[in-house]
Amino acid sequence: xxxxxxxxxxxxxxxxxxxxxxxxxxxxxxxxxxxxxxxxxxxxxxxxxxxxxxxxxxxxxxxxxxxxxxxxxxxxxxxxxxxxxxxxxxxxxxxxxxxxxxxxxxxxxxxxxxxxxxxxxxxxxxxxxxxxxxxxxxxxxxxxxxxxxxxxxxxxxxxxxxxxxxxxxxxxxxxxxxxxxxxxxxxxxxxxxxxxxxxxxxxxxxxxxxxx
Amino acid sequence: xxxxxxxxxxxxxxxxxxxxxxxxxxxxxxxxxxxxxxxxxxxxxxxxxxxxxxxxxxxxxxxxxxxxxxxxxxxxxxxxxxxxxxxxxxxxxxxxxxxxxxxxxxxxxxxxxxxxxxxxxxxxxxxxxxxxxxxxxxxxxxxxxxxxxxxxxxxxxxxxxxxxxxxxxxxxxxxxxxxxxxxxxxxxxxxxxxxxxxxxxxxxxxxxxxxx
DNA sequence: TGAGTAGTTGACTACTTAGTTAGTATTGAG
DNA sequence: CTCAATACTAACTAAGTAGTCAACTACTCA
Numbered sequence: 001x002x003x004x005x006x007x008x009x010x011x012x013x014x015x016x017x018x019x020x021x022x023x024x025x026x027x028x029x030x031x032x033x034x035x036x037x038x039x040x041x042x043x044x045x046x047x048x049x050x051x052x053x054x055x056x057x058x059x060x061x062x063x064x065x066x067x068x069x070x071x072x073x074x075x076x077x078x079x080x081x082x083x084x085x086x087x088x089x090x091x092x093x094x095x096x097x098x099x100x101x102x103x104x105x106x107x108x109x110x111x112x113x114x115x116x117x118x119x120x121x122x123x124x125x126x127x128x129x130x131x132x133x134x135x136x137x138x139x140x141x142x143x144x145x146x147x148x149x150x151x152x153x154x155x156x157x158x159x160x161x162x163x164x165x166x167x168x169x170x171x172x173x174x175x176x177x178x179x180x181x182x183x184x185x186x187x188x189x190x191x192x193x194x195x196x197x198x199x200x201x202x203x204x205x206x207x208x209x210x211x212x
Numbered sequence: 213x214x215x216x217x218x219x220x221x222x223x224x225x226x227x228x229x230x231x232x233x234x235x236x237x238x239x240x241x242x243x244x245x246x247x248x249x250x251x252x253x254x255x256x257x258x259x260x261x262x263x264x265x266x267x268x269x270x271x272x273x274x275x276x277x278x279x280x281x282x283x284x285x286x287x288x289x290x291x292x293x294x295x296x297x298x299x300x301x302x303x304x305x306x307x308x309x310x311x312x313x314x315x316x317x318x319x320x321x322x323x324x325x326x327x328x329x330x331x332x333x334x335x336x337x338x339x340x341x342x343x344x345x346x347x348x349x350x351x352x353x354x355x356x357x358x359x360x361x362x363x364x365x366x367x368x369x370x371x372x373x374x375x376x377x378x379x380x381x382x383x384x385x386x387x388x389x390x391x392x393x394x395x396x397x398x399x400x401x402x403x404x405x406x407x408x409x410x411x412x413x414x415x416x417x418x419x420x421x422x423x424x
Numbered sequence: 425t426g427a428g429t430a431g432t433t434g435a436c437t438a439c440t441t442a443g444t445t446a447g448t449a450t451t452g453a454g
Numbered sequence: 455c456t457c458a459a460t461a462c463t464a465a466c467t468a469a470g471t472a473g474t475c476a477a478c479t480a481c482t483c484a
Contacts, residue, residue, distance in 0.1 A: 023332075024237070043473095046431095163383075173381055252463090
């Protein structure tokens with residue numbers, strides 16, 4: 001039934017890259033079309049606006065890139081403290097890699113876009129909140145398991161997760177602003193301090209995830 | 213000698229407000245001129261570009277609003293742990309107040325702008341880094357004093373400050389994204405956990421600062 | 425095979441934006 | 455009072471921007 005195309009995927013990829021490299025507001029529909037090698041008429045064939053493209057692009061990023069990696073890293077088969085330790089330890093090399101590839105520390109596209117558009121673009125910020133909430137569940141579940149197994153001292157896992165998310169986001173944002181991934185080296189120790197663990201369990205798994 | 217004016221100050225105030233309420237990229241020079249009731253010709257009489265106006269506006273915000281408040285709150289005459297406790301405790305009511313005034317949680321303009329423009333606008337992001345670095349010194353000094361006075365366990369104050377800054381920024385950003393100041397209620401406990409203090413010294417001073 | 429459908433295109437409009445300029449108004453110092 | 459420094463303005467240009475559309479193309483499946 002008719003012609004096939006991957007132009008919509010090229011558009012989502014181009015949009016995500018550009019928004020990540022620059023910012024949501026700095027990227028125009030023309031820029032996205034140019035990078036995706038798609039004419040503007042085709043853009044409007046697939047999407048209503050830059051905001052709706054961004055919503056689709058973020059959802060795609062979640063399901064294609066983030067979710068699979070997080071499912072593996074936060075597998076309940078892994079010791080909950082190890083899950084967290086591996087995840088925290090992976091953030092620094094990840095941003096180093098991004099800096100090597102793009103010349104800049106790019107941080108987290110979801111948080112950057114979220115902070116930028118939260119007072120406008122309601123559909124897009126709803127999607128950002130949705131993705132952040134999905135990601136939160138991995139941390140929260142690990143923290144809950146750690147408490148149940150007596151690996152960390154009892155606490156409210158919801159509050160602890162909020163603090164952990166804040167710490168991660170904040171350090172990642174700092175790394176972007178300073179264009180310096182090294183602040184993320186503090187993350188494992190700081191996060192474990194926050195969780196009330198003195199000696200972090202040193203990572204055993206291969207690490208290297210694509211999330212954030 | 214010649215005509216006097218406060219148009220440049222009106223422009224800086226308008227720019228800061230608009231950028232804070234929306235974002236750097238979403239605000240145009242025309243918007244700023246309209247809010248400041250200044251014609252565009254006058255804008256270009258005082259400033260070269262939106263970026264140079266933003267640099268001036270941030271510097272003005274620092275010297276007029278932030279510095280005086282921080283100097284008072286972080287006075288060396290105050291117990292260092294109390295300095296931090298009061299500061300942490302003030303962030304939640306501050307964002308509540310902003311939400312009441314503007315209808316939205318606005319977060320921190322410096323961090324938001326910094327994250328948005330860090331990969332472009334080099335002068336503006338240099339100014340952001342400068343202001344963040346100035347603010348950092350207040351925390352760092354309090355942490356150093358607290359260590360010296362044996363109020364918190366010995367640690368590297370530079371690393372601890374990085375973690376504290378990350379936690380604050382991250383929670384403030386979350387509050388903006390969720391349009392909900394209540395995540396900041398976690399800040400004092402989380403920050404003290406990070407610093408290795410079990411029972412935060414309850415605030416004694418009047419609180420209410422304008423910073424962040 | 426051919427017919428309908430999914431996708432593509434370039435040229436178009438209407439509008440917004442940054443930035444310029446030539447001339448005008450206001451002020452304080454002398 | 456006056457004149458030179460400072461500030462202001464309306465009207466302008468050139469470029470960019472979102473969004474539209476009618477005609478076109480190539481694919482798939484019946």
